[in-house]
Amino acid sequence: MNAALLRRAGGSHLRPYLSAARLSFRRQFAYPAATFWGLTTNLFFGALRVAVLLALFGTRPQVAGYTPADAVTYTGLTQAFLSAFSLFGWYELMRTVHRGEVATELLRPHSFLGFWLAQDAGRAAAQFGLRGVTILALYGVFFGLKLPPGVEGWTLTLISAVLAWVCGFAFRFLVNCAAFWSPDAVGIGRFAWALMGLACGFLMPLAFFPGWFRTLLAWTPFPSMMNSTVEVWLGHAKGGEALGVLGVQAVWAAALLGLAQLVLARGLRRLEVAGG
């Protein structure tokens, strides 16, 4: 096969995924009022978190490798990733299973997991563009924001952010798969999001936690879903160390996606769709 043919074959193969991502991207712009108030709420909570962290620092110049400026940047970053990584819950897959809409999707001739991944990519990109970038800009104006060190820092941060999103997506997908087994999996979801909020470093930078707790978390995929990206952005992990962090994230991303595919196959085997 020559290159042009290969490209065309690949292109037509990818087309449904690309249009799913594009549609999902555009859908995020449908409710400007909700976006505005979401931003306001996000900024208010962000300001409260900044106040708590700065009060904790007091006059200390540095704690656990974080300066007060690092801590402020940390809250800005986590607040900016909040909607893109959909940390406060995501029940869309669960809903389609409960309503039986999942049957229609299964008729489509492409990967179920891949299709949802594409949709979430569009959603996450739009949310980051709409809310994330705005929040980072406003943090830059009001509180001050440290930027990644140089081109290398930006590149590593970008890769790390994408990997964090993949890990988070696979985890959310897995949690939603509970709907195949339980008629009311919402409780499982709420439980999982609360655990994730603590363990991924959203509530506090993981560096501030006691050693035993960080050791425990190091065995889980949660730090790869946010904390790793913050550390790469702040330059706490750089050069070879940053590559190591990215490697761990990539391994977790692959493992979680594989697990999601496995659990999905199991779930689909026992799926019963009641009338429609």
Add this chain to the structure above:
Amino acid sequence: MDRQGGAPASPPHPGPIEREQKPPALWLPRLYLRLLGAQVRSQLVYRTAFALDALAAALVTGAEFAAFALVLPRFDSLGGWTLGEVALLYGLAELAFVLMDLVFGGFDAPNLSAHVRTGSFSTFLLRPVPLPVQIFGSDFALRRLTRVVLAAGIVAYGVSRVSVTWDAGDVLLLAGSVLGMIAFFGGLFVVGGTLTFWTVESVEAMNVLTYGGRTLISYPLNIYPAWLRRTFTYLIPAAFLSYFPVLHVLGRPLPDGLPSWAALLSPVVGPLILAAAFAFWRVGVRRYHGTGS
């Protein structure tokens, strides 16, 4: 019940009309409890799901406070407040907020706007039962009881860790603080719910005041920038609810040279806000059009 019996032209018949005008004592509280009972039974149908949901409800709060408690040893104190002292503030705010949510959940904008959108709110208006009783009894989430227990535990931890010789006055002051907070946040829920008569879409702006306000007063107000602390003292009187009472119990002076009796105002401030909120509610119900669904 026959509502036409009381037509003005007919002379009063003592029997049936008397019965209609004077419903049995405690009719409304009993009705309210029956509404709650029906919801509790339905929520207990899927036992495992309920248990997980209840556990998750507590974990949301538990994780937030645990993150703070795990981190504090690295820093010694939060703006001069020990973990026990912060636990007292945090626990009181959480306890009051979750109790409020159990009582006022029906007024929360997402719930009420769903009733307005689907038209079931119009059905409420047809029934011969006072409207607020129906709303009060419409969203009782039993799973939140785990959060009540956890919040009470955090308060108990705070009480045991602060150096205060407790007397009856202190206990009354904190009980009044919780009651004031329940009324205050209940009032905010009623205002948020009322706004859905006009906007139909749920009112996200109110979240800044309700959930944002709860988070704000979970920590000592002296850690915030002066403008933020003053806004939530003099414009939105949230500082009177728990910050001032806790300062008083700890034997510390109030900020801005406020007199010490200002710490006793929580049971006044909260109900005032709630009364104003219900006045607004009555205006909203009078203007209510329905969505035609």
